[in-house]
Amino acid sequence: MQIETVTRPDHFKVPVTVGDYVLKSKLGEGSFSIVWKAEHKLSGQEVALxxxxxxxxxxxxxxxxxxxLNFLSSVNHPNIVRLFDVFRAEGCIFLVLEFCAGGSLASYLQHRGRVQEQLVRGFMQQLGAAMEILNSHHIIHRDLKPENILLSVPEDDAVLKISDFGFSRYVHPSDYAETVCGTALYMAPEVLQFQRYDEKVDMWSLGAILFELLNGYPPFHAATEHQVV
Incomplete structure (x- = not known):
């Protein structure tokens, strides 16, 4: 399977199709992955690739x-982003994920500022439902933040979906994790202090998100995790 490319006017070769999907635009990029908005060539279904x-x-x-991969392929829950398919092409692995037209909770906050309590209550109930699923699978997300929570639609009645499980880990109920990872402003104290931790660190992150929803800004202000500590 090959990625077809064309040369755009800026002289950069940009992938246009991969497998059965046409790449429309770049949604985000990290150190080891890129997320594209894509469309199935036959059905026209929009997905995040x-x-x-x-x-x-x-x-x-x-x-x-x-x-x-293991977690997303085993769950189908309205508050967790859906994984439809996985395939390989050009030395990469592609995850075909549910596309959320409402963007991220971070963008929502940026445009609207603080959120009314009644709406926040509904948002947190949805995130709590997702956390029940994670806990039942003994999964720690480890990077819960507004950027990794997606909205199904741009409106206030959107369904919230936890996404980006790139730092997630399975932890046996009697075991602990030790790796420091995540985003400083949403990290639990035990993570920042290089201590062992369990799934409760995700609840700390949700608490920080709750504060930000109600106030329009995060509970801490720092450029690095050392300043947070």
Whole structure:
């Protein structure tokens, strides 16, 4: 399977199709993956196509990626982004994910500022329902933040969906994790202080998100995790 390309006027070669999908625009990019808005060539279904570069994954990130695949392929819940398919092309692994037209909760907050309590209550109930599923599978997300929570539609009655499980990990109920990962402003104290931790760190992150929803800004202000500590 090959990625077809064309040369745009800016002289950069940009992938246009991959497998059965036409790439429309770039939604985001990290150190080892790119997320595209894409469309199925036959059905016209819009999806988010996550392009992962296995060569950029160290052992720990590879374990996280395997956890992401295993978890998303085993759940179908309205508050967790849906995984439809997985395929390989050009040395990359592509995850065909549910496309959420409302964008991220971070963008929602940026445009609307603080959110009314009644709406926040509904949002948090949805996130709580998603956390029940994670806990039942013994999964720690480890990077819960507004950027990783998506809205099904741009309106206030949107369905919230937890996404980006790239730092997720399975932890046995009697075991702990130790790796420091995530985003400083939403990290629990035990993570920042290099201590062992369990699934409760995700609840801390949700608490920080709750604060931000109600106030329009995060509870902490710092450029690095050292300043947070």
């Amino acid at each position: 996550k392009q992962v570069y296995p060569s950029r994954l160290n052992r720990q990130l590879r374990n996280c990626f395997d956890c992401e």
